[in-house]
Amino acid sequence: MHHNGKLVLGESIGDLGGAKVAFLAYEKSLANKPRPADIDGFTPEQQFYIAWGQFRGDEIRIEAQRLMMQTDPHPIAKYRVIGPLSNLPDFQKTWSCKADAAMVRPEGKRCDVW
Numbered sequence: 001m002h003h004n005g006k007l008v009l010g011e012s013i014g015d016l017g018g019a020k021v022a023f024l025a026y027e028k029s030l031a032n033k034p035r036p037a038d039i040d041g042f043t044p045e046q047q048f049y050i051a052w053g054q055f056r057g058d059e060i061r062i063e064a065q066r067l068m069m070q071t072d073p074h075p076i077a078k079y080r081v082i083g084p085l086s087n088l089p090d091f092q093k094t095w096s097c098k099a100d101a102a103m104v105r106p107e108g109k110r111c112d113v114w
Contacts, residue, residue: 016088087110
């Protein structure tokens with residue numbers, strides 16, 4: 001199954017911008033404060049991205065996905081997580097992803113907003 005790119009474009013741009021601005025706001029909120037502790041072996045930055053995935057992600061039946069992909073301007077949840085995060089250099093840095101990792105869009109092919 002494939003999304004109709006024209007149908008989901010606006011929401012995909014919104015998700016990318018939202019993820020980028022939310023991480024910048026998170027970093028700004030930590031300015032001039034002691035660094036938060038790691039929890040369960042995850043850094044504060046990793047915890048941010050885990051929370052993003054939990055917030056955006058869900059699992060729906062394949063039938064519902066098919067219907068959603070035909071009519072809904074929102075990408076299915078899986079791609080509301082994978083799409084924005086794979087385009088963010090801060091995500092790559094936070095998780096120490098190699099340049100060819102599945103969750104890293106290659107330089108020159110990344111989408112960037114604002």
